[in-house]
Amino acid sequence: MSFATPLFLWFFMPVVLAAVLVAPRNRRNAVVAVASLLFYASGAGGTTILLLICMVANYFAGRRLEPDAPGDRRLVLVGTICLNLGVLLVWKYAGFATEQLHNIASVIGADLPVVHLALPIGISFYTFHHISYVVDVYRGERPALRDPVSFVTYIAMFPQLVAGPIVRFREIADQLPQPRMHRWDDIAAGFPRFALGLCKKVIIADSLAPLVDACFATPSDQMTTGIAWLGAIGYTLQLYFDFSGYSDMAIGLGRMLGFRLPENFARPYSSVTITEFWRRWHMSLSRWFRDYVYIPLGGNRTGVLRTYRNLGIVFVLTGFWHGANWTFLVWGLFHGALLVLERRFGWDSAPAGRPARIGRRALTMLLVVIGWVFFRAPDLGTAFTIIGHLVAPDFGAFTDAVSAAATNQRIVLLLVALVIVVMPSHPVTGPYLESSRDKIAVAARVSLMTVGVAYAAILVASGTFSPFLYYQF
DSSP states (O other): OOTTSHHIIIIIHHHHHHHHHHSOGGGHHHHHHHHHHHHHHHHHGGGHHHHHHHHHHHHHHHHTOSTTOSSOHHHHHHHHHHHHHHHHIIIIIHHHHHHHHHHHHHHTTOOOOOOOOOOOTTHHHHHHHHHHHHHHHHTTSSOOOOOHHHHHHHHHOHHHHTTOOOOOHHHHGGGSSSOOOOHHHHHHHHHHHHHHHHHIIIIIIHHHHHHHHHHHTSOGGGOOHHHHHHHHHHHHHHHHHHHHHHHHHHHHHHHHTTOOOOOOOSOGGGOSSHHHHHHHSSHHHHHHHIIIIITTTTTTSSOHHHHHHHHHHHHHHHHHHHOSSHHHHHHHHHHHHHHHHHHHHTOSSOOSSHHHHHHHHHHHHHHHHHHHHHHHSSSHHHHHHHHHHHHSOOOOOOOHHHHHHOOHHHHHHHHHHHHHHTSOSOSOHHHHHHHOOSHHHHHHHHHIIIIIHHHHHHHHHTTOOOOOGGGGO
């Protein structure tokens, strides 16, 4: 079930919010937990059992990981992390690994089978939530949850279960056991944020999707510079408005349920360095890798070469976390190499002068766009074909498919989206819209909750929406 479907918007969300409003304060977590499992099961089907098994294992492991727990806590931690990663590796990467072995074996005339497993939705996200839980409990940063309902609420909370934000346990632990009040205040604050995300997703991202798909589906012998740039820029905008739109909807839904979820985007395309970009793009993922991989490896405290090694490891993992494909590995290596270069030559700080900042922002945006080509392309051959046409002029005509997809409406929306992302870096729209009381913010909230939501609802009802891009991860 997607947030941008009639079933969710006009049935599931209103029913759940009404149930939370009327439920006693000490039963609201139970409402959220049950609703979340139903939400997940509606899309995951039989793989819901895998989520339940993982939750049971991690819940009981947490009880054995508190500082005063008897036994070898470190052994329990290692075993639990291996269990979580093992589930992720098998279900997400077994097909990719066996396909590579099959290709290698075919060279010598052998025939090894390829494993095909259905990817459980959200597995990358709930695996990271489980690891965060057991590590934070082991470190003594928060006590283990005694109440199973609170644990299920943390892991399976439907706003963030399928595509984040990735909520570290210590960020939400204090919110879970407490009875929550001011329900109408939360709904009044959360709904405009949800409406912003719905408009980003349905009005902009979904409108750009057919244009982007047509460009990336262009055969290599028909690819031109115009198609390559249109596809690359279009996907850069589509991905941002789709994923940041989902994050806004998740944060808004969490707020309406009484939870404060962490921010995930802070106008990333306004960055003037790749280092800054990763402080603004998918921030919850960056924080997770920082706290549970980069710092435990030594961070930047173990010398220059080891710092570069640690960055490389993090971005190899970041790439493969997104998907079992060589394109994601190359995308991760690309960004990891850029971060190392910025550190090596002192380019990780913003320049002082305005012209220099504008130039660095343009360069950063160009590098990000090139990186997204690897992220979107189905294979490395397609990615290099598109990048080759980005840098080598070939001013041929659009193909019929691209011409048909490049309607006036989509081109206008692409230009509008481009204007939005090149605006100044502050304020960040989501938090500003949610908390500011100035006249511009009030007018924006009213517009979103009337004209914006009405138009988005018409598009949803007409069936023009598509699944969120990060559902595949």
